[in-house]
Amino acid sequence: MDRERVVACLSGGVDSSVAAALLVEAGCDVVGVFLRSGATGAPAGERQGCCSVEDALDARRVADRLGIPFYALNMEREFGRLIDRFAADYAAGRTPNPCVLCNRWLKFGHVLRFADQVGAAAVASGHYARVAPEAGRVALRRARDRRKDQSYVLAVLEQAQLARVRFPLGALTKEEVRAMARARGLLRVADKPDSQELCFVAGDYRDLLRERLPADAPALAPGEVRDTAGRLRGTHAGTAGYTVGQRRGLGIGGAGAPLYVVRTEPARRLVVVGGAADLGAGGLLAEEATWVGRRLGPGEQARGRAQLRAHGAAHPVTVTCTGPDAFEATFDAPARAVVPGQAVVVYDEADDAVQLAGWIRAALPAVAGARA
Numbered sequence: 001m002d003r004e005r006v007v008a009c010l011s012g013g014v015d016s017s018v019a020a021a022l023l024v025e026a027g028c029d030v031v032g033v034f035l036r037s038g039a040t041g042a043p044a045g046e047r048q049g050c051c052s053v054e055d056a057l058d059a060r061r062v063a064d065r066l067g068i069p070f071y072a073l074n075m076e077r078e079f080g081r082l083i084d085r086f087a088a089d090y091a092a093g094r095t096p097n098p099c100v101l102c103n104r105w106l107k108f109g110h111v112l113r114f115a116d117q118v119g120a121a122a123v124a125s126g127h128y129a130r131v132a133p134e135a136g137r138v139a140l141r142r143a144r145d146r147r148k149d150q151s152y153v154l155a156v157l158e159q160a161q162l163a164r165v166r167f168p169l170g171a172l173t174k175e176e177v178r179a180m181a182r183a184r185g186l187l188r189v190a191d192k193p194d195s196q197e198l199c200f201v202a203g204d205y206r207d208l209l210r211e212r213l214p215a216d217a218p219a220l221a222p223g224e225v226r227d228t229a230g231r232l233r234g235t236h237a238g239t240a241g242y243t244v245g246q247r248r249g250l251g252i253g254g255a256g257a258p259l260y261v262v263r264t265e266p267a268r269r270l271v272v273v274g275g276a277a278d279l280g281a282g283g284l285l286a287e288e289a290t291w292v293g294r295r296l297g298p299g300e301q302a303r304g305r306a307q308l309r310a311h312g313a314a315h316p317v318t319v320t321c322t323g324p325d326a327f328e329a330t331f332d333a334p335a336r337a338v339v340p341g342q343a344v345v346v347y348d349e350a351d352d353a354v355q356l357a358g359w360i361r362a363a364l365p366a367v368a369g370a371r372a
Contacts, residue, residue: 005029005120006166009107010062010070012055014189015126015169017062018177021184022168023124024066031118032063032070035106037079037200052199058189065186071114078110079200086200087212091219093264094341095243098198100153103127108161115164122164129154130170131162138162140292140354142347145173152310155345155357156290209240223269225252228262228278236271239264244363245279245337260337280334282366283317286344286358289325293348293355296321304346304355306331308338314351327358338363 008020010032023030034056056072063070082098082105089096111123128143129151138159143149157165169177181190201208206220213220219240225233234252236242241249246261250273262274284306296302300321305314306329316332329344338360345357 003027003029004122005031005118007031007033007111007115007118007120007123008068009111009123009125010034010059011126011195012052012058012062012189012192013126013195014178014181014186014192015128015194016059017126017186017189018180018184019124019126019166019168020062020068021066021180021186023166024068026168030066030068030124031120032059032066032068033111033114034059034070034072035075035111036072037075055195058192061188062186065184073111073114075106075110078106081105083200083208083212087209089341090209090240091213091217091266092341093219093239093266095339096341097153097343098200100156100343103154104156104158104161108157108165112161112164122166124166124168126169127154127167128169128172128174129167131165131167137293141170142352143167143169144171147311148174150310151354152307152343152345155292155354156288156343157292158290159292162292206238206241217266218269219266221269223271225250225271225273227259228272228274233259233273239266239269239271242271244339276336279336280366281331281336281338281363282334283328283330283364284338284344285322285326285328285361285364287326287361289327289356289358291356293353296327296356298323302355303349305349305351306335307345307347308335308342308360314347316349317346319346319356325358327356328364330364334366 006023006028008030010016020030060070082101086096086098115123127150128145128148130141132139140151142151178190220238222237225236227233242261242264244261247258252259257275259273260279262272262278264271298321302319304317304319306317307314315335317329320328322328340360342360344360346355348355
């Protein structure tokens with residue numbers, strides 16, 4: 001009987017390394033791949049995201065240890081598309097989440113096409129999540145280790161992609177994964193810290209924006225900082241340096257109560273700040289929807305729990321379909337810091353299975369008198 005061929009994404013970290021090892025032990029014909037961003041590397045001795053030279057070497061060492069073939073895929077053009085979206089979001093006053101798009105476009109987009117070329121049935125990674133056939137679809141569920149759950153960053157995957165992905169770590173905890181790495185002699189990566197930075201940014205992301213955006217882009221131009229009442233509170237060097245909910249780095253002294261960024265308006269070169277209560281939103285509008293569970297029809301509603309960031313709280317909501325690729329989510333109670341440009345992921349009411357996901361287009365005001 002032929003073994004199932006699986007392409008394993010190797011990032012050079014402990015999670016992807018153990019995931020590949022488990023596939024080998026399960027009898028799969030595993031092919032290891034490392035994604036090269038083509039971005040300028042960080043200074044010698046410094047790590048950069050999950051695509052550094054150090055990570056590439058570690059990924060190759062793991063492949064050698066496991067006895068599997070190893071390929072480094074040049075993804076410079078694909079990463080360029082990702083960076084263009086990153087810059088365009090900031091230019092429009094949104095705060096991007098490129099890691100979510102990377103999963104859809106690159107790890108489970110371009111790599112799946114590579115899998116077709118080498119005759120592989122699936123692509124695997126070290127993400128903490130679970131997939132399983134359910135009622136004629138592929139369900140995406142949270143990982144057993146809720147602290148490490150990554151279903152949020154995978155929720156934009158289409159059904160055709162989910163049908164061909166493998167997440168060997170979905171039922172494991174981080175501590176168990178590190179112990180497995182040690183037991184298998186993967187000592188170089190066993191205690192390696194998790195990557196926290198954007199792999200295509202070395203240094204200040206605003207330097208990258210200056211390279212990608214026109215010199216006269218309003219988002220890079222100096223302007224005013226005003227509060228929600230219109231009072232001048234200070235100045236800024238460009239709205240691209242601010243995001244909704246930000247408190248530090250505002251350069252506003254003597255404000256008394258803490259101030260937060262409520263919104264940015266690049267066209268007006270304006271940053272608006274307010275108190276904590278001003279961050280409360282009654283709901284949101286989302287676009288580019290991915291219907292992981294049952295697709296809703298126009299005007300159809302469903303209950304669920306909406307997560308607004310990778311490891312944030314899940315808020316009870318009513319979702320209303322407003323178009324083929326759009327929906328509105330109304331919170332039972334106001335939620336803080338609904339950030340345009342970020343992903344919103346709606347889980348079922350049991351808060352386990354992903355129902356749908358989309359990109360936040362706008363926050364909706366909280367009902368007068370409601371408490372965040």
